[in-house]
Amino acid sequence: MSELSKKPDFKEIENKWNLKWKNNKIYKFDVNSGKEIFSIDVPPITPSGKMHIGHVMSYAHFEYVARYKRMKGIEVLFPACFDDNGLPTEKYVEETKKVSKATIERSKFREMCYETATELEKEYSNIFDSLGFSWNYDLLYRTINFFCQKQAQRSFIDLYKKDKIYRREEPTIWCPFHQTALAQAEIEDMGRTAKFNYLKFEMENGGEIKIATTRPELLPACVGILVHPEDKKYKDYVGEKAIIPIFGQSVKIISDEKVDPEFGTGAVMICTFGDKTDIEWWKIYDLPLKICITKDGKLNELGKQYAGLELKKAKEKIIVDLKEKNILYKQEELKQNVGVCWRCKTPVEFIVTKQWFVDILNHKEKFIELGRELNWHPDFYRKRYEDWVANLKWDWCISRQRYYGIYFPVWYCGDCGEIILPEDEQLPVDPEKDKPEKCPKCNSNNIILEKDVFDTWFTSSISPLINTKWKEDENFFEKTFPMSLRPNAHDIIRTWIFYTIVKSYFHTGKLPWKDAMISGHGLDSKGKKMSKSLGNVVNPLEIAEKYSADAVRLWATTSKVGEDLPFKEEDLKHNMDILIKLWNASRFISSNIEKIEEPELTIVDKWILTKFKKVVENYHKHFDKYELSDARRVTELFFKHEFCDFYLEMVKYRIYGEDEKSKSGAKYALYETLLGVIKLFAPFIPYTTEEIYESLFKETEKDESIHISGFPEISIEDEESLETGELFKKVISEVRKWKILNKLSLGKQVSKIEINGNSEEIEKLKTIVDDLKGANRADKIEFKEGEFGVECLI
Numbered sequence: 001m002s003e004l005s006k007k008p009d010f011k012e013i014e015n016k017w018n019l020k021w022k023n024n025k026i027y028k029f030d031v032n033s034g035k036e037i038f039s040i041d042v043p044p045i046t047p048s049g050k051m052h053i054g055h056v057m058s059y060a061h062f063e064y065v066a067r068y069k070r071m072k073g074i075e076v077l078f079p080a081c082f083d084d085n086g087l088p089t090e091k092y093v094e095e096t097k098k099v100s101k102a103t104i105e106r107s108k109f110r111e112m113c114y115e116t117a118t119e120l121e122k123e124y125s126n127i128f129d130s131l132g133f134s135w136n137y138d139l140l141y142r143t144i145n146f147f148c149q150k151q152a153q154r155s156f157i158d159l160y161k162k163d164k165i166y167r168r169e170e171p172t173i174w175c176p177f178h179q180t181a182l183a184q185a186e187i188e189d190m191g192r193t194a195k196f197n198y199l200k201f202e203m204e205n206g207g208e209i210k211i212a213t214t215r216p217e218l219l220p221a222c223v224g225i226l227v228h229p230e231d232k233k234y235k236d237y238v239g240e241k242a243i244i245p246i247f248g249q250s251v252k253i254i255s256d257e258k259v260d261p262e263f264g265t266g267a268v269m270i271c272t273f274g275d276k277t278d279i280e281w282w283k284i285y286d287l288p289l290k291i292c293i294t295k296d297g298k299l300n301e302l303g304k305q306y307a308g309l310e311l312k313k314a315k316e317k318i319i320v321d322l323k324e325k326n327i328l329y330k331q332e333e334l335k336q337n338v339g340v341c342w343r344c345k346t347p348v349e350f351i352v353t354k355q356w357f358v359d360i361l362n363h364k365e366k367f368i369e370l371g372r373e374l375n376w377h378p379d380f381y382r383k384r385y386e387d388w389v390a391n392l393k394w395d396w397c398i399s400r401q402r403y404y405g406i407y408f409p410v411w412y413c414g415d416c417g418e419i420i421l422p423e424d425e426q427l428p429v430d431p432e433k434d435k436p437e438k439c440p441k442c443n444s445n446n447i448i449l450e451k452d453v454f455d456t457w458f459t460s461s462i463s464p465l466i467n468t469k470w471k472e473d474e475n476f477f478e479k480t481f482p483m484s485l486r487p488n489a490h491d492i493i494r495t496w497i498f499y500t501i502v503k504s505y506f507h508t509g510k511l512p513w514k515d516a517m518i519s520g521h522g523l524d525s526k527g528k529k530m531s532k533s534l535g536n537v538v539n540p541l542e543i544a545e546k547y548s549a550d551a552v553r554l555w556a557t558t559s560k561v562g563e564d565l566p567f568k569e570e571d572l573k574h575n576m577d578i579l580i581k582l583w584n585a586s587r588f589i590s591s592n593i594e595k596i597e598e599p600e601l602t603i604v605d606k607w608i609l610t611k612f613k614k615v616v617e618n619y620h621k622h623f624d625k626y627e628l629s630d631a632r633r634v635t636e637l638f639f640k641h642e643f644c645d646f647y648l649e650m651v652k653y654r655i656y657g658e659d660e661k662s663k664s665g666a667k668y669a670l671y672e673t674l675l676g677v678i679k680l681f682a683p684f685i686p687y688t689t690e691e692i693y694e695s696l697f698k699e700t701e702k703d704e705s706i707h708i709s710g711f712p713e714i715s716i717e718d719e720e721s722l723e724t725g726e727l728f729k730k731v732i733s734e735v736r737k738w739k740i741l742n743k744l745s746l747g748k749q750v751s752k753i754e755i756n757g758n759s760e761e762i763e764k765l766k767t768i769v770d771d772l773k774g775a776n777r778a779d780k781i782e783f784k785e786g787e788f789g790v791e792c793l794i
Helices: 010-024 053-071 087-097 106-130 146-161 216-221 276-284 301-306 311-324 361-373 381-390 456-460 463-467 474-480 490-508 540-546 549-558 569-592 603-624 628-655 660-681 686-696 719-741 759-766 769-776
Strands: 037-039 075-077 079-082 136-142 165-175 187-203 208-213 222-227 241-243 250-255 267-271 328-341 349-358 375-377 411-413 447-449 483-489 513-519 750-757 778-785 789-793
Touching: 010 106, 010 549, 010 686, 037 474, 053 075, 053 483, 053 513, 053 540, 053 549, 053 603, 053 628, 079 106, 087 106, 106 540, 136 146, 136 463, 146 165, 146 456, 146 463, 146 490, 187 311, 208 267, 216 222, 216 267, 216 301, 216 311, 222 276, 250 267, 267 276, 276 349, 301 311, 311 328, 361 381, 361 490, 375 381, 381 490, 456 490, 463 483, 463 490, 483 490, 490 513, 540 549, 540 569, 549 569, 549 628, 549 686, 569 628, 569 660, 569 686, 603 628, 603 660, 603 719, 628 660, 628 719, 628 769, 660 686, 719 750, 719 759, 719 769, 719 789, 750 759, 750 769, 759 769, 759 778, 769 778
Parallel strands: 037 075, 079 136, 222 250, 375 513, 483 513, 750 778
Antiparallel strands: 037 483, 165 349, 187 208, 187 241, 187 328, 222 267, 241 250, 411 447, 750 789
16 A cells, blocks of 8 residues: 555546556457447547537546446447548638648548548547546547448448438538538528518519519529419419519419418419429429529529629619619518528538438338337437437438548449449449449440548448447457447537437338437537637636646536536536545545454444445445436535545544454445445546555555446445434534634544433433544543434533
């Protein structure tokens, strides 16, 4: 046993154990160990800027789980990983390197993205390592690496062969800023106030019809006007034609029950395309296609004199001209929700492009059923998943018009149109470098390569198949799939959880995991979500330097799983108080703890051990349900109040006394309880607990590290001692109140304490008279029947 220093040097402790843990490889994973396996489908973090303490909060939650399971003797599959092939990385490179992917060679831009992501990943790894993250670096994956490319392309080919993927020219959700197709899950609603413009359209046969629209810039793409069949004011208009102002095309007036006769003028123009309803009507009535928007968000040649203008500018100019021509006769403010790209918040458009899609609409009921089979923590997030699936209107568009991503393993024959796929042993392929010489169907050498890349979610959604080496290592896969846990932020339930369930079901027929643990967001002190783009982030290393890594880790338990957590430095100060109290208590009793084989336990010793046994049971119940903050709470309350405030005071007189038998019970109980407490704290504060363990317990426990040592197993359970101990606490509390009220030191000796109570209480307390004297510093104890209370005499 070595002595703890008077004051802990947390930075020195952290550096010491980071090195030892790494060198001793205590977090290694062995799939063939024969132990039960617990696997965590870790969210691969996106390298797209500076990490903040909000990341630490959500990642710490499942890091606690990994440590907890490891201490239970379970083999833990906990891979380090990075999602480095997506749009955020492209955007970050363009902003920081001052380049545009449109003006640089594609291969050069991809190389810049890879190098930048690599630099950021080293920075992120340093942060996680500095905070004691115990994941397996030997299982590290990057979603752009060779193996992940292979798995993503393998997934595509498997789905294609199962008729779950198709390519079609369709109206597509489009981000003009990023100039790429998007999936429905990548769209967010944003509230705004728009101008509702009332316009007069001339009829071909004379007269006029009035239309209200928020998007006059789409007039060149207007292909029809709809009215409700029971709207009397338009009864004679149906079947007639109206002339579109400024642009001059004639469009037919059609009746449809979906039109709301009370909204605006009751007449609606169909443009290709303003929204999803336009697409539905366009298909139903087989209307002509007029696309007036370019991929970069400008009006094209259909916009005539407005061609080349960005949509906002075009709208402004068109409104001016409509007013001058007396076509626009009224404007009103209208509050509306508009779909925006969830990355850049640019309003999305709908243009017709050829894209690849995964068929999800035909399987919605099955995906809802699978969601109900999954164990959700907290459970109420299952409803969010179900609502999302039930309201899906689009198949999953998986092709992206980007540079930095995984290539589609596809070529097309320019003559017969054959889709050409590589063999599995060829994967991964670069369509440009690995282009086949001729078409296998018609022998043509006119081979066209697919230039699009996968949606990043297409790769992220096979993370369980990457982790478990699907179709790569049969033994590994059978032992690890389905995985045990998916930690997931609540804002990406509709993307990462949903798409992973889709892919796992299509590929294996199974759910990808047993449990889903949903995390909230780390917020700033004002309650706003921390975001690299908003600039309101808190640097975790700076906070760890100011306080300690364990204090930062403990902060993440301040909120329950699934809840958002505002960052407050007061929480860090409180956490430091806990660490110092644990250190000081350990140091204080270090010379009075002993692993004794046959101790003489008193009622008081049995009380603390019984009390602790119940704490351990509750701790496990909370952890097994991912109630992490509750597991921390029961541990902290027991340590601070039952152990420090009461038990230490109860036994001080014994450990400083001369009765060796009495000492043995106290030393044993102190040993078992303190060792147990630091073990319960270990998943949360690995550095402090490891240092105390090495100094006070390693020689007797023999385990290399507290983090693989197992949890406490308390054999003592004595309900009668528990009741007596609780009465003892009441007496101590009353004596303390009396001394404080009389402005006396708590260590002041008193001549007599008179305890009032009922006969049952008195009988119990009579069994611990010596403890009552010693703990309360009293010469004499007397009992008297009556209402419970305590009186002292100096």
